[in-house]
Amino acid sequence: IFSAVxxxxxxxxxxxxxxFNADTRxxxxxxGVGVYSDDNGKIPLLAAVKAAEKARLETMPxxxxxxxxxxxxxxxxxxxxxxxxxxxxxxxxxxxxxxxLGGTGALKIGAxxxxxxxxxxxxxxxxxSWENHRALFESAGFEVENYPYYDAATRxxxxxxxxxxxxxxxxxxxxxxxxxxxxxxxxxxSDAQWAEVVQVCRExxxxxxxxxxxxxxxxxxxxxxxxxxxxxxSGLQFFVSSSFSKSFSLYGERVGxxxxxxxxxxxxxxxxxxxxxxxxxxxxxxPIHGGAVVAAVLxxxxxxxxxxxxxxxxxDRIRAMRVGLVEAIKAEGVAQDxxxxxxxRGMFSYTGLSAAQVERLRADFGIYAVSxxxxxxxxxxxxxxxxxxxxxxxxxxx
Ligand code: PLP
Ligand code: TYF
Numbered sequence: 001i002f003s004a005v006x007x008x009x010x011x012x013x014x015x016x017x018x019x020f021n022a023d024t025r026x027x028x029x030x031x032g033v034g035v036y037s038d039d040n041g042k043i044p045l046l047a048a049v050k051a052a053e054k055a056r057l058e059t060m061p062x063x064x065x066x067x068x069x070x071x072x073x074x075x076x077x078x079x080x081x082x083x084x085x086x087x088x089x090x091x092x093x094x095x096x097x098x099x100x101l102g103g104t105g106a107l108k109i110g111a112x113x114x115x116x117x118x119x120x121x122x123x124x125x126x127x128x129s130w131e132n133h134r135a136l137f138e139s140a141g142f143e144v145e146n147y148p149y150y151d152a153a154t155r156x157x158x159x160x161x162x163x164x165x166x167x168x169x170x171x172x173x174x175x176x177x178x179x180x181x182x183x184x185x186x187x188x189x190s191d192a193q194w195a196e197v198v199q200v201c202r203e204x205x206x207x208x209x210x211x212x213x214x215x216x217x218x219x220x221x222x223x224x225x226x227x228x229x230x231x232x233x234s235g236l237q238f239f240v241s242s243s244f245s246k247s248f249s250l251y252g253e254r255v256g257x258x259x260x261x262x263x264x265x266x267x268x269x270x271x272x273x274x275x276x277x278x279x280x281x282x283x284x285x286x287p288i289h290g291g292a293v294v295a296a297v298l299x300x301x302x303x304x305x306x307x308x309x310x311x312x313x314x315x316d317r318i319r320a321m322r323v324g325l326v327e328a329i330k331a332e333g334v335a336q337d338x339x340x341x342x343x344x345r346g347m348f349s350y351t352g353l354s355a356a357q358v359e360r361l362r363a364d365f366g367i368y369a370v371s372x373x374x375x376x377x378x379x380x381x382x383x384x385x386x387x388x389x390x391x392x393x394x395x396x397x398x
Contacts, residue, residue: 012131013370020368028366029384034183034347036246036314036378044249044314048307052296056289066285068276070099070257074291077298078257081221082212082228082240089232093265096272098258098279099286103213103243104132106258110209110239111140112278113260114174121207123174124166126150128372130183133176133211147175150185150350155340157187163200171205179240180224181214181346184374188218188345194227198234208238216247216311217318218345237261244294246347247311253290314378318347321380328389334396347378357395365391 010018016032038044069075075097079090089095100106114121123137126149134144148161166175177197182188189197201208208231215224222229231238243256260275262268279285297303322342329338341349353361353373361367367388369375380388 016368016370019362023366023368025366027387028368029379029388030368031375031377031379031388032368032370034246034376034378035251036249036318036347037381039317039381039383041379041381041383043251044310046249046307046310048297048303048310049248049250049293051303051306052293052300056292056296061288061292063288066099066288066291068279068285069097069272070286070291071288071295073299074099074295075257077295078242079259081215081298082225082242082259083232084222084225084229087232089261093268094262096260096262096268096275098272098275099291100241100256100258101283101286102245102254102256103211103241104136104256105254106241106243106256107133107136107209107211108140109275109278109282110241110258110260111137111142112282113275114207114209114239115140115142116274116278118172118207121172121174123176124169125176126162126178126182128184129176129178130211130213137174137176142174149182150187152350152352155187155344155350155352157189157193159189159193159196163196166197166200166206167204169204169206172207173204174207174209175201176209176211177227179210179212179215179227180218181348183213183346184348184370184372185350186344186346186348187350189227191226191230194230197227198230198236201231201238202234202236208236210238210240212240212242214246214346215242217315217347220315221308221311232261237263244290248294248297248307249314250290250293253293254287255290255294318378321377321385322349324382324385325377325380325389328386329392332390332393334393336396341377347376348374349377351375351392353392353395360395360398361391364394367391 020030078097079095123142123144124147125133127146137144147165148158151158218224238261240259245251262271297307326338326342351373355371358369358371
């Protein structure tokens with residue numbers, strides 16, 4: 001039965017981990033995958049998470065099945081973070097939320113649900129986008145195309161191109177938008193540009209699907225939710241996938257959620273009933289632990305404050321690494337201006353390094369980056385920064 005099975009290509013990002021792990025050089029640095037490491041190069045276990053886990057272990061709760069859409073306490077905590085605790089939409093019962101298997105799982109149940117709503121619609125993702133966006137919507141049966149996004153010349157967003165493109169799409173087109181900390185470029189829309197995107201979506205009858213994988217990594221929890229808040233105020237219906245992989249450093253626990261804004265309470269009940277059907281036929285119901293930990297942290301004022309402080313610490317450390325890298329590259333005598341790295345937001349930077357330069361970083365220095373030139377700044381620390389800066393200087397000067 002497997003004789004004709006072809007070897008599938010590796011995920012271009014997760015595949016780098018395998019190559020990195022196999023590398024025996026002690027100086028190796030993994031700037032490939034989007035994971036936050038602390039200044040000791042370790043994925044942190046947040047103190048707020050640790051405290052909530054300890055308390056949970058002490059009570060030894062039973063492990064019955066969860067509701068299909070996850071626990072009410074979790075779903076409600078997700079809504080408050082995304083839409084704001086005083087959101088009118090939440091009060092009016094216009095937000096449907098289901099716990100999902102990470103942000104990826106949220107995108108997938110959203111995609112499966114959308115496919116049932118409109119079989120003909122096409123899905124549009126930014127050019128470039130997170131590698132998995134295209135594959136995921138294609139696997140749900142959609143045709144996926146790009147909308148203009150990144151402008152390599154300005155290292156920012158080609159907003160005129162993006163808006164003009166969206167303005168000619170047929171009604172019902174699904175538009176996947178990175179709510180903040182664009183992956184892979186680090187180039188985000190301004191608040192004013194978001195307001196224009198909302199306007200275009202309204203005028204054209206587009207279906208906005210906001211992907212929020214990095215809330216709190218740019219400017220703060222509420223500041224990073226500006227896109228969600230603007231769409232909320234617009235009266236439109238839309239989707240939001242969100243993830244606690246990065247903001248709680250809970251990557252492997254697979255904690256995320258899909259939220260859908262509807263026109264009203266009665267519509268919410270119908271939408272939720274269909275979403276539950278999608279979930280039931282995929283994995284029945286979500287796991288308990290990660291969601292329970294997140295809900296416990298977010299509902300306890302002291303743990304919540306601790307988490308917010310720890311999140312701010314991660315955000316500030318990444319910023320410091322951005323500035324440090326720019327300065328160190330300059331100090332190496334590189335003429336090319338890298339100051340844009342300090343302006344980009346979130347974990348990633350599109351460095352402009354070519355695939356050949358990225359390959360030289362790997363071969364000569366054991367520094368792993370995505371072949372597109374994307375690096376993860378959250379993997380830099382005070383021990384490897386000078387080494388990375390020197391290596392980048394050598395490959396750009398060569
Ligand atoms: N969406 C974007 C833009 C991402 O960068 C990621 C990264 O992992 C995800 C979704 C998936 O999140 P998760 O790891 O929680 O599945
Ligand atoms: O872009 C990244 O590095 C993260 C992690 O299939 C990731 O979003 C990468 C690839 C993938 C799943 C997660």
